[in-house]
Amino acid sequence: MAEVTSKKVEESNGESLFVLDAAVIGAGVAGLYQLYQLREQGLNVRAFDTAGGVGGTWYWNRYPGAKFDSASYIYQYLFSEELYKGWSWTEKFPGQPEIERWMNYVADTLDLRGDIQFDTTIESAHYDEDRGRWTLTTVAGQVIDTQFLVGCCGMLSAPMSDLFEGQSSFKGQIFHTARWPRETVELKGKRVGVIGNGATGIQVIQTIAPEVGELKVFIRTPQYVNAMNNPQYGPAEVEEYKSKFEYFQERLPNTFAGFEFNFDNGAWADQTPEQRQAVLERIWNNGSLELWIASFSEMFFDEDVNEQVSEFVRNKMRERLKDKELCDLLIPTDYGFGTHRVPLESGYLEAYHLPHVSIVSVKDNPVKRITPEGIQLTDGTTHQFDVIILATGFDAGSGALTRIDIRGRDGRSLKEQWQQDITTTMGLQICGYPNLFTTGAPLAPSAALCNMTTCLQQQTEWITECIQHLRTNDLQVIEATREAEDAWVKHHDETADATLVTKTNSWYMGSNIEGKPRRLLSYIGGVGAYRQKCTEVADQGYPGFEMH
Numbered sequence: 001m002a003e004v005t006s007k008k009v010e011e012s013n014g015e016s017l018f019v020l021d022a023a024v025i026g027a028g029v030a031g032l033y034q035l036y037q038l039r040e041q042g043l044n045v046r047a048f049d050t051a052g053g054v055g056g057t058w059y060w061n062r063y064p065g066a067k068f069d070s071a072s073y074i075y076q077y078l079f080s081e082e083l084y085k086g087w088s089w090t091e092k093f094p095g096q097p098e099i100e101r102w103m104n105y106v107a108d109t110l111d112l113r114g115d116i117q118f119d120t121t122i123e124s125a126h127y128d129e130d131r132g133r134w135t136l137t138t139v140a141g142q143v144i145d146t147q148f149l150v151g152c153c154g155m156l157s158a159p160m161s162d163l164f165e166g167q168s169s170f171k172g173q174i175f176h177t178a179r180w181p182r183e184t185v186e187l188k189g190k191r192v193g194v195i196g197n198g199a200t201g202i203q204v205i206q207t208i209a210p211e212v213g214e215l216k217v218f219i220r221t222p223q224y225v226n227a228m229n230n231p232q233y234g235p236a237e238v239e240e241y242k243s244k245f246e247y248f249q250e251r252l253p254n255t256f257a258g259f260e261f262n263f264d265n266g267a268w269a270d271q272t273p274e275q276r277q278a279v280l281e282r283i284w285n286n287g288s289l290e291l292w293i294a295s296f297s298e299m300f301f302d303e304d305v306n307e308q309v310s311e312f313v314r315n316k317m318r319e320r321l322k323d324k325e326l327c328d329l330l331i332p333t334d335y336g337f338g339t340h341r342v343p344l345e346s347g348y349l350e351a352y353h354l355p356h357v358s359i360v361s362v363k364d365n366p367v368k369r370i371t372p373e374g375i376q377l378t379d380g381t382t383h384q385f386d387v388i389i390l391a392t393g394f395d396a397g398s399g400a401l402t403r404i405d406i407r408g409r410d411g412r413s414l415k416e417q418w419q420q421d422i423t424t425t426m427g428l429q430i431c432g433y434p435n436l437f438t439t440g441a442p443l444a445p446s447a448a449l450c451n452m453t454t455c456l457q458q459q460t461e462w463i464t465e466c467i468q469h470l471r472t473n474d475l476q477v478i479e480a481t482r483e484a485e486d487a488w489v490k491h492h493d494e495t496a497d498a499t500l501v502t503k504t505n506s507w508y509m510g511s512n513i514e515g516k517p518r519r520l521l522s523y524i525g526g527v528g529a530y531r532q533k534c535t536e537v538a539d540q541g542y543p544g545f546e547m548h
């Protein structure tokens, strides 16, 4: 086995230089577990995060109403029974403060803090082919030398926060939801504008609507919504879910989306309309993402089935909205249910019944700029605000990595490459970038098409095992071959193109960013199937990967 570099900090021109076996970018769900595993393997490893604390998504997204859409008892690490059972959730879908506390519990229980450098942004990562090592530079000018680089940078961590001309001229307060300040923001009685009504916008809107003085929601694309059923948990419920630990360990990695439910309702074609309706009603009443990722799989492939399920959801929305005008503004008709990220909500639709809440449709009259007073639309209309909330989402999948100046072999730039075509090998490596591993990256299952703890555990475990394989066999470098990457991209595209998801414009397809190459960012062949493919590659000694 290759010798482990002893932990050292060298002095270079008076600056401390970390010489590492592995550097992990990010201290969210993926980064924490990656750090833990590589350290357990005996590597000299350190994690770096721009954030001032652990949690990633759950550190940054502290906007009003931020919460899980995964059930708390499955959004968990399942490698340790002690870790799982040492934490008790208070409800099925808890809010950000509780989730952030849980992430801190994980970091403390696994004693990770000492190996994480917070408030540190990795600005560049350059590969030196002669040395087979990466040189990282932080924004503060610190230099890190490492053999392996693991980008656990997050699928939804590069906020689209600087979208509109004139933002800095606004005289009030303006916040992107993923950069919400730690201190309390007073919204009571204020005139508030929210741009965006995706999963995040919906959580914000339903939460702040009762307290603000006036709320205008700028809507480009109406969303199908699914009412959340959020029971509180006392000792009996906690004991009940904890007793299923082993079941979850077995079950979650093998379902379509890493949740506890799967497409177990039989084939659509085999059922009468009444039977289908009964299934949909039962699942609807569960109030989770089950309707989307575990009702009828035909919904993803068959336009007719999709339309019938879409109509079921539209009817549920119609029943709750008070008039036709609101139905026209809030109920989608030009794309199918489930081809966008489906948000869960609690009272979101009813928020629009409040007299001080209104909708500004920006489908045909987009936001032009932010002025000192508020938001100006293309037709010149201006809406005045005290606070503007940008629920404008993320440069999903690729954004966190392309915001770093990553240079692989021969100085090739990942940013330039992905401006042309976003490709990876199973989302775990990229041809041309030896010893760089990624999690939550494009072309691996992610973001709501996967319960992310399930996927990120599997991906980090694969990376850990791969590095172990190299060290056991005295190998220093691994890189995905062009053939393997092309084959994965082909398989990914064939799988994706068979679904209706690729026929819709959404951030899943990169459509929220002008000029972003169009490709489904998440693998949609199923979490269980993906895991099997990854395991096969490892078991067969990493065919499709060049090692020396």
Ligand SMILES: Cc1cc2nc3c(=O)[nH]c(=O)nc-3n(C[C@H](O)[C@H](O)[C@H](O)COP(=O)(O)OP(=O)(O)OC[C@H]3O[C@@H](n4cnc5c(N)ncnc54)[C@H](O)[C@@H]3O)c2cc1C
Binding pocket: 025, 026, 027, 028, 029, 030, 031, 048, 049, 050, 051, 055, 056, 057, 058, 059, 061, 066, 067, 068, 069, 070, 075, 120, 121, 122, 123, 152, 153, 154, 155, 156, 157, 200, 400, 403, 404, 439, 440, 447, 448, 450, 451, 452, 453, 456
């Ligand atoms: C509001 C919201 C709600 C969500 N709800 C769910 C849910 O219910 N279920 C679910 O499965 N998923 C959900 N997700 C997806 C969520 O992102 C994942 O569940 C998971 O938290 C991702 O973990 P991660 O470690 O991959 O990345 P992240 O948690 O995004 O962490 C990445 C970290 O990398 C750091 N980083 C990035 N670039 C750099 C750099 N250059 N230098 C230093 N640090 C850097 C970031 O600061 C960040 O802290 C949600 C996402 C959002 C935004």
